[in-house]
Amino acid sequence: MSQPNWEEAIRPLAEPLSRPIRLAALISGGGTTVVNLHDLIVAGELDAELVNVIASRPDCAGIDRMRSREVPVEVIRRKGFESTADFSEATFEAIDRAEADLVLLAGFLAFIEIPERYAYRVLNIHPSLIPAFCGKGYHGEHVHRAAIERGVKVSGCTVHFADNEYDHGPIILQRTVPVLPQDTADSLAARVFAAECEAYPEAVRLFASGRLEIAGNRVRVRPV
Structure with missing residues (x-):
């Protein structure tokens, strides 16, 4: 897997969007950060759409919280993969399918490798x-x-x-x-x-x- 050149100068990082930004969020626990974002979206205070929430464990309390809000949730268990590279690849393939513009780490405790195509598109x-x-x-x-x-x-x-x-x-x-x-x-x-x-x-x-x-x-x- 190729690694991003984190020192490369990019100006600007992204073009302005004329539509709601599509967000994918990664969680490992209660998902309170994503709940806050969803509440802001519903209230019209954040022009965004949560297109996928990915949990690294099946027992995350955030899974039920997101599903009760009708947000798409997917469980990709870190323990289901032998290597960080394989886990990371599966995670970003799911993000690709959701066509997310931006990825948010939200209490995500599993180490993940960010591929070149997502350089400067993942926040923590x-x-x-x-x-x-x-x-x-x-x-x-x-x-x-x-x-x-x-x-x-x-x-x-x-x-x-x-x-x-x-x-x-x-x-x-x-x-x-x-x-x-x-x-x-x-x-x-x-x-x-x-x-x-x-x-x-x-x-x-x-x-x-x-x-x-x-x-x-x-x-x-x-x-x-």
């Missing part, structure tokens, strides 16, 4: 201010507990283009939240998730508007 949201508290093993409450134990005064979330390293690709936007003296991992997680609910749809809007430009590892937003 991480519950910290990258490069703090990120990389392999940093997910969910592990991130928030580490932030509290380190004593940081602010945390937040980061939306970035995913590449073939954990939490590594070019950053699109970040949102900050305070870390309070009385915070637990749960209370900080709730505050960060509220920021995520604003940041992820905003990144989708920027992509769909054709306003994102990239040079090296820097993403710039072209003014309206």
Whole structure:
């Protein structure tokens, strides 16, 4: 499988869309991020269509949540494949069939290899201010507990283009939240998730508007 040249300069990354952007989302758990996106779509606040949600495990709570909203869901079990390459190929073939414009990692815990044809078309949201508290093993409450134990005064979330390293690709936007003296991992997680609910749809809007430009590892937003 050929690998994308992540340092290649591309300006702009995509042309503006004159129709709702077609989204595929990848989940491994409760799917709350995708629920938020779907609610915004239904409310008319996000001009998008969820064309496929792919779960890496059959016991994801997000599967029932999506099906109850009549969103197409497909289970592609990571344990059903011997290699990351085979799992990745099957996943992106399903995304191809759905004809998605953009892929969203939404609490997706399985490592995946992004093929050349999807370079700069896969987003991830991480519950910290990258490069703090990120990389392999940093997910969910592990991130928030580490932030509290380190004593940081602010945390937040980061939306970035995913590449073939954990939490590594070019950053699109970040949102900050305070870390309070009385915070637990749960209370900080709730505050960060509220920021995520604003940041992820905003990144989708920027992509769909054709306003994102990239040079090296820097993403710039072209003014309206």
